[in-house]
Amino acid sequence: MKPLKGLGRHVALSMGLGAFMGVLSSYLGIYLLYLAAYSFYPNLLPKEDNGILLPTTPELLVLALVAALVLLVTITMALRLAGRIVAPLASVAQAARRISEGDLTARAQADDDLPGEAALLVSDFNSMADRLEEIAHDVITWNAQIAHELRTPLTILRGRLLGMIDGVFSPDDAQLHRLLKQVEGLSRLVEDLRIVSLLDSGEMRLERIEVDLAREIAEFGELVEPGLVEAGFSLTISPAPGKAVLDMTRIRQALLALVDNAQRHANPCDLCVEASMHADTVEIRVVDQGPGLPDDFARDAFKLFAQGKQTEGGSRAGSGLGLSVVQAIAKAHGGSAFYGVDGQACFFALSVPRWAPPSLSAAAGAI
Template identity: 45%
Template structure:
């Protein structure tokens, strides 16, 4: 039994057209014979130009044709409209909040209709994935914010109650928590703007060697204090980029190596390969776990190696790297380094002439 809706309306319309066509054929045939008889009458010896039996035969043939046409129309309409009706029902379920709804494409004999349903199902799956990602983001962000806020609240309440002295050490600890919150908010803002295509970039030809060396002079003392050696291998090239954002990318990659790599060499290289600018950051291990490598650039992914020297961070560092590089029209990838560590390679397009 057909459900009320588009299929029923179309089937009723097709049935009406079939009946109308049958009636038109019947009376049209009768009218044609009448006109033919008027202009070319039969001989007087003929009793009648069309007997009652002839009318019965003609009516029977038209009735059979009408039944066959109606049956064929209904079968064809069911095949055409079944996937469309399934699509309409699924669309209403998605509108009501059920993102798991999917349409049935039928037997795929009608290619265009099946393709439409497959595209709809792909769209519905993407919506469901986006909703799941948003739920995960909200939960993760709440967790990331709760930790520093809890520390801040506890420390401040302790100072109010007289449990802690508001000395320089305590105040510096509070400032660190505020910095952590500010960094989280800024990283979230960067990733969100880049994903929406609204990250503001000031692109101009930049001598990357100078920018990298300037950053290295700032962070090298801290790296050396923790047992790392920063080595630079830089080609002297100009690249159209946002210098501040590229420094942010490089700092994030070096910070990631400082947190998770063994103490040793961190090498930053800049070169041109196949008319592409390549920026690489490599360390001496242990690199990323195989299950983490595939999703390393997704938000809130952290390394969990037992040999990590320092945990922390908000899990957005590599996501920020990906967002900024892709905003430049480039690509970033991970591969094991020659020394068994992590190698992050960034492609930034053609050097400036």
């Protein structure tokens, strides 16, 4: 057994000293009890012939032997117990020190027979370390992805502008519209990042008002239908009559991201925007006819910068931010976004409270 230091040593010494004092106190207590009996009730116990009440040499030897045995057993048990208590604490401390030095792969080690609290401590620490490593990896991935998404339009803008300066391209309306398209793409990327960051920081502001959802969905359909028809899609609107308290600017933004996602990745089909009204919730679906998401990607589809494999019929790759924005807007409303399959059809949906919860209303007003 390794020599214990620090807390383990204190535990072992304290338990050993406590056991020795217990034996000594027990002997003294018994002696005092017999002394009282001899003094006040002499007829109960026979006196020694010499009248001496002090412990004899054999009695002292027995006392020393018993104390030594008890001390040996207690210290042995204390050392084992202290080792089981201190070992996971030392492992957690060592792993925490390595993480503070930048080694995010460090984990605390634990035996299978640890006490419940110690095992829970090690498990919680390792879960925290896993999360910390995942966040650090995500930050690196996000930075690389943001740089990649910004580089392409910036390169096009720089090339076109240099071409205009050198006289390679003439600054006509067609060229300016191409540049404007790249600028709009950059603006949308920045806005998507802003929305996701606002949700992460808890500062997304919603302007909830009572709206006629059927009318809002119909107006949204009129807005996106020309672009869908141009891409080979048709559009069907299935609105639900009724009132709801929503931030329709954000809801339209989420629906636009879902329609754009379908336009990028779904096969040309009749795209359906369905709204259903319940007593306490509103659900809006964007339904296409596939090919849908692979099973191994569906659970990660709403993560930041998540991108599946480009489908054969898909028109172009996106930034991987659209579905993250949809989820952020849904969560800001107190709801969620999800993906599902209904027969041959696939859909992305927002499910949000129909009426603003008091806590969310107060939070939005305080921002």
